[in-house]
Amino acid sequence: MSAHIVYESAPLGSVIRYSDGTAKPPARFTKKLAAWESRNGVGRLVRKGPPRDRATYSSPAYFTLHEGDFGQGSIIVVSVRRTWSVESDLRFEIIERPTIGMVRVLQELGDSPELLHLAKNREAAERWLAGNSYSRAYLEEVSSDEVGADVIEGRTAA
Structure with missing residues (x-):
C-alpha cells in the first residue's frame, strides 16, 4: 500500500513494514546492505503530521515510525525514528494494529x-507515565469503536 493510505488509515501504535521491493544483498556487500536497510524495515507509527503551507514553502503530510532504542539497561542513548511524506515511493504494510484495551x-x-x-492496559500506562515524566502527556484507550470501524471499513492488518 502507499504511504498516503498508511497516513489515512493506520492508527497510532500500529506496526508498519516498509520496503522498496528489492532483494536483500549478501552481508559481504556492506555498503549495499546499509543502503538496502535504510529503505527496508519495520517500525511503530508514533506520529502523523498534516500538510503545511507557509509563505516560503509547502510540505505534504507525513508520518514517523519508531524503529528502536539503543543503550544499556534503562538508559536510552539513541532513539531511531524515520519520517516519510505521503509522497514516498516506498511500499508500506500494516503488520499489526493496537488491540482493544491497549492504552x-x-x-x-x-x-x-x-x-x-503503547501499554497493554491503563494500569501499565499509568505505571510507565509515573516513571517517565512528561508534562503534557495524556492517556487514550483503544476503544472497540476504533477497532470495529477498522474491521467494517476493511482496514484490518495483513
Missing part, C-alpha cells in the same frame, strides 16, 4: 499528538 500514552506536539508509549 496509548500521548503528548500533544504542535499540530498532532505523538505516541510516547
Whole structure:
C-alpha cells in the first residue's frame, strides 16, 4: 500500500513494514546492505503530521515510525525514528494494529499528538507515565469503536 493510505488509515501504535521491493544483498556487500536497510524495515507509527503551507514553502503530510532504542539497561542513548511524506515511493504494510484495551500514552506536539508509549492496559500506562515524566502527556484507550470501524471499513492488518 502507499504511504498516503498508511497516513489515512493506520492508527497510532500500529506496526508498519516498509520496503522498496528489492532483494536483500549478501552481508559481504556492506555498503549495499546499509543502503538496502535504510529503505527496508519495520517500525511503530508514533506520529502523523498534516500538510503545511507557509509563505516560503509547502510540505505534504507525513508520518514517523519508531524503529528502536539503543543503550544499556534503562538508559536510552539513541532513539531511531524515520519520517516519510505521503509522497514516498516506498511500499508500506500494516503488520499489526493496537488491540482493544491497549492504552496509548500521548503528548500533544504542535499540530498532532505523538505516541510516547503503547501499554497493554491503563494500569501499565499509568505505571510507565509515573516513571517517565512528561508534562503534557495524556492517556487514550483503544476503544472497540476504533477497532470495529477498522474491521467494517476493511482496514484490518495483513
